[in-house]
Each structure stands twice: as C-alpha cells, then as structure tokens.
C-alpha cells in the first residue's frame with residue numbers, strides 16, 4: 001500500500017515551550033476541540049495523504065507531546081545515542097525518546113556529522129538503536145558545496161547510504177533524507193533537475209540495500225514557494241524542513257501542498 005508523504009519539521013536548537021504552544025495553537029486555530037484534521041486535512045483521516053512530524057529540541061519533547069497528542073501530528077527526536085543507557089553525559093537514548101511518545105528520530109544530520117564529527121558508522125549504529133526501540137529512523141545524507149563542484153556528489157551520497165543504513169533497516173522503519181549541505185539554511189535550493197537526478201540515484205541504492213518503499217525526503221531551504229514543485233519531483237516522498245518549520249503558517253502551507261499531491265512510494 002502506498003505510504004503518505006512525510007512532511008517533517010526540524011527545529012534544530014530553536015524554540016521554547018511558548019513557541020510550541022503558539023505553533024500548536026495556530027495549527028488548531030486556537031479552537032477548543034479542533035483537531036489537526038481541520039486545518040491539516042488528511043492528517044488523521046483514512047485518506048491520510050500526508051503524515052506530519054515535528055522534531056523539536058529534546059528538552060521540549062514532553063511539552064510537545066502534551067500539545068500535539070490527539071491531533072494526528074507526530075513528534076520525534078533530532079538525534080540519539082547508539083547505546084540504550086550508560087555513562088554518556090548529555091546524550092539521549094532511543095528508549096527515552098520512546099517514553100516521550102516519539103515515533104521517529106533523525107540521525108546523521110549534516111550538522112551532527114560536521115559539528116560533532118559523526119561518521120557514517122556512528123550513524124548506522126544510531127539508526128540500529130532507533131530500530132531496536134521500534135521507532136522510525138530518518139537517516140540524513142548529503143554532499144558539501146566542494147564535493148558537488150568537484151563532481152563527487154554522487155559518490156559521497158552513495159557512500160554515506162552504504163555505510164549509514166544498518167542491516168536492521170526495512171521500508172517501514174527507515175526514511176532517507178537527502179539534504180545537500182550547501183542548501184541548508186542558505187536559501188539556495190537544489191533545482192528540480194538536481195533533486196530528481198540525486199533522488200533517482202538514492203532510490204536505486206536504497207532499493208538494493210533495503211527494498212522497495214523507503215520514503216525519500218528532500219531537505220534544504222524548503223519554503224512554501226518551492227515546496228509544491230519539490231513535492232512533485234520524481235522520487236520525492238516528502239520534505240525535511242528547517243527554518244520554515246518554525247513558522248506555523250509556513251509549515252502548514254507546506255503540509256497542505258503535500259496533501260494536494262500524489263501519494264509517496
């Protein structure tokens with residue numbers, strides 16, 4: 001059965017409890033008893049044309065869960081540790097994410113790879129832990145500007161896929177996000193042709209590794225203005241939105257664009 005498109009917001013290290021409340025109130029128009037179904041039609045109905053996910057900072061997950069429960073909007077972590085527990089000061093386990101009601105966890109975001117020296121092997125171990133906890137891993141890959149201009153983008157991305165996706169991956173517990181590093185937070189969006197080309201390559205690689213039906217997201221300066229075109233690009237099954245997800249109106253408009261589109265894989 002075809003899966004719904006996935007529209008995921010990554011708040012990174014932004015936001016507060018009050019921001020979560022403002023975001024949720026906008027999504028529900030502040031109406032008592034209103035649900036996400038009203039303003040994000042399709043979120044929780046049987047048509048289920050798009051799945052909506054919010055990944056706030058871990059410290060806001062409890063509050064987010066309270067604000068979003070019963071709405072059909074899901075919430076998830078931005079990272080996790082590969083081990084279930086232990087002496088890892090400042091880290092968060094997948095069991096802790098699960099206890100907060102998360103159903104997804106992002107792993108291998110380029111900001112983790114760059115700022116925390118995470119390798120694809122680390123990412124695979126984290127993804128394995130996500131799977132072991134019964135959550136869905138959103139595994140991020142993407143080349144830098146230098147790698148693209150020197151013609152290495154395809155090799156970098158296929159290498160990251162090969163080494164970041166663990167053998168526990170299935171089409172149900174794994175989503176892959178292609179986020180070219182040069183497009184993140186820069187306002188530079190990959191062209192529809194570039195996205196189609198790279199997503200075609202990713203599809204072939206992921207199908208060989210995991211099988212059919214893994215959703216592939218695009219991320220990098222996604223906004224209302226470019227989301228409809230991106231969401232209609234072949235092999236794009238959703239988007240991972242950074243800056244624009246902080247604004248409820250903007251995120252909602254992107255989600256609505258997805259609901260007007262075709263189903264994912």
Ligand code: 13P
Nearest residue numbers: 010184185220221242243
């Ligand atoms: P921006 O949408 O701010 O470019 O961020 C993309 C991203 O990194 C999402 O994970």
